[in-house]
Amino acid sequence: MRRPIVLAGTLLVAATAFVVLVGTTSSPGGSTSPSVTPRADLPDHAHFTQVLDRVVRMPLVDYQALKDDREGLDAYIESLGATPESLLDQSPRAEQLAFWINAYNACMLQLVIDHYPIEAGGVGLFGGVRNRVAGYPDNSVWQIRDVFTRNHCFVAGQYRSQDEIEHEIIRPRFDEPRIHFAVNCAAVSCPVLWPMAYEADVLEEQLDRAVRHLMAGDEHFRIEPGEPATLRLNRVMDWYSGDFGGAEGLKAFFAGYLPRERADIVLRPDTRVEFFSYDWTLNDVAR
Numbered sequence: 001m002r003r004p005i006v007l008a009g010t011l012l013v014a015a016t017a018f019v020v021l022v023g024t025t026s027s028p029g030g031s032t033s034p035s036v037t038p039r040a041d042l043p044d045h046a047h048f049t050q051v052l053d054r055v056v057r058m059p060l061v062d063y064q065a066l067k068d069d070r071e072g073l074d075a076y077i078e079s080l081g082a083t084p085e086s087l088l089d090q091s092p093r094a095e096q097l098a099f100w101i102n103a104y105n106a107c108m109l110q111l112v113i114d115h116y117p118i119e120a121g122g123v124g125l126f127g128g129v130r131n132r133v134a135g136y137p138d139n140s141v142w143q144i145r146d147v148f149t150r151n152h153c154f155v156a157g158q159y160r161s162q163d164e165i166e167h168e169i170i171r172p173r174f175d176e177p178r179i180h181f182a183v184n185c186a187a188v189s190c191p192v193l194w195p196m197a198y199e200a201d202v203l204e205e206q207l208d209r210a211v212r213h214l215m216a217g218d219e220h221f222r223i224e225p226g227e228p229a230t231l232r233l234n235r236v237m238d239w240y241s242g243d244f245g246g247a248e249g250l251k252a253f254f255a256g257y258l259p260r261e262r263a264d265i266v267l268r269p270d271t272r273v274e275f276f277s278y279d280w281t282l283n284d285v286a287r
Contacts, residue, residue: 002209041087042095043079045102045197051076051109056195060285061186067113077106081154088156094200097174099156101198103163104183107153108141111162112186114152115144118282140280141186177243177253180236181210188279189234211257219276221254223262228270235278247273 017137035280051072055062066073080103088096112118119137121128123145136142151159162185170179184193198206214234216220224230237250243249250273255263 048197059192085156098198139282178207238275
């Protein structure tokens with residue numbers, strides 16, 4: 001997840017049996033999903049949950065702790081890399097989507113700790129000028145050279161960039177706008193990284209929870225009264241408004257998560273949609 005558009009690590013199979021799950025679910029923000037029976041030959045995302053539970057301090061991440069003890073993260077990414085893409089393609093949609101969301105988040109964490117502590121100057125003269133003009137902080141991921149476009153992470157049999165995972169795989173294949181509440185670009189203004197991995201059997205609930213969590217934060221979602229009223233949203237919704245169907249699509253999407261009275265305000269034809277400024281400061285715990 002990044003402002004510009006388009007265009008996202010190593011080897012070891014962690015094949016552990018998953019427990020079977022249940023029936024069909026649906027949500028205000030997504031489509032109905034069939035029953036999911038996780039495959040035992042796909043990576044066990046519980047290993048990623050163990051990593052996240054240790055270092056995520058919502059809404060922040062303890063990158064120093066992760067860098068000091070990165071074995072679990074690296075092993076999990078090795079299991080992602082050892083997964084054949086053909087096997088993924090034969091798996092249920094929810095299995096595939098959970099895999100790629102977790103891959104994006106795990107690879108982003110690995111990229112950050114590979115360069116941690118992040119400081120200005122790592123992107124050369126031209127990159128430094130660009131960052132200053134854009135107003136990116138000295139400890140932003142933009143201080144990592146080609147942060148979103150470098151093929152740095154070995155997933156499903158090949159090295160991939162963050163952009164490839166998000167813009168060439170997740171967005172076009174799954175048509176699921178709620179991924180913009182799930183993939184985390186390591187910035188303060190990014191929708192949060194949760195202390196547990198995404199799992200196919202509860203994916204619908206997890207994605208809806210991510211939407212509602214963002215809406216509960218006044219710095220991400222606000223309905224401002226007036227004539228006309230204003231719906232003010234996280235800037236991510238601006239960058240990817242097309243995935244929601246534009247401004248009117250955004251209004252309809254969020255209205256689906258609101259009580260009737262507030263939804264009616266959002267859905268008024270004259271309600272404006274505006275966006276907060278975006279803070280690219282690394283979502284690191286204070287030191």
